[in-house]
Amino acid sequence: HDRPRHVGWIVDTPAELDRLTGRLTDAGHTVEDGTPQEARLRGATRLRRFTDPVGYRVELAVGETKARSAVARPDGTQPGATGLGHFVLASPRLEELRELYENVLEFRLTDYRAPGLYFLRCNPTHHSIALAHADTASLHHLEFEHGSIDDVGRSYDRAKANGAPISISLGRHMNDKALSFYVRNPSGFHLEIGCGGIEVGEDWVPHDFGVSDVWGHHHAEANPFASPAS
Incomplete structure (x- = not known):
């Protein structure tokens, strides 16, 4: 289907990830660990996921990969x-x-x-x-x-x-x-x-x-x- 699959949010610390996991679990959401391959793809040190009420997979990650690319500008200015x-x-x-x-x-x-x-x-x-x-x-x-x-x-x-x-x-x-x-x-x-x-x-x-x-x-x-x- 030509529609969103994942929604991702960066969490500041492992302790905050654990705290939010507890809040989600208490609210009735099933929280699972992402696979090592998924964590590597996102540059995350820790990754967890759950499904929101619409059906989108929501990911909470600690750490992220910085990817930088930009269209060339005639005057060489940044940041775009x-x-x-x-x-x-x-x-x-x-x-x-x-x-x-x-x-x-x-x-x-x-x-x-x-x-x-x-x-x-x-x-x-x-x-x-x-x-x-x-x-x-x-x-x-x-x-x-x-x-x-x-x-x-x-x-x-x-x-x-x-x-x-x-x-x-x-x-x-x-x-x-x-x-x-x-x-x-x-x-x-x-x-x-x-x-x-x-x-x-x-x-x-x-x-x-x-x-x-x-x-x-x-x-x-x-x-x-x-x-x-x-």
């Missing part, structure tokens, strides 16, 4: 793409996913758009995952962080020049203030190319951010989250 920013899971089992991420894995709610769209963080980044209501489970998009608006602009030019379908135009999000555009990839979900998302501190208060965008982000097709279902 800097890593995975976030992803958005849509599912009819929204409340079960919220229970898993907020109450078991201890992600923190950053903000939301009522009803049915929630942005969660596990580090200072505004959000690493967003959860949305939908009739069918799907990955709505992956976001790749870039170092500057110039990197985003160059990516936009390359997408246009190579006929990549721009599914959501350039714009700035209201909640995390990121500048980005989206392309639809051959698997059908979106790739967001963005930069400039804010970080939040311990004193951040979750809130309904209301309007989705400051400007731009015009959808080529109907926006499934324009009026999220309850």
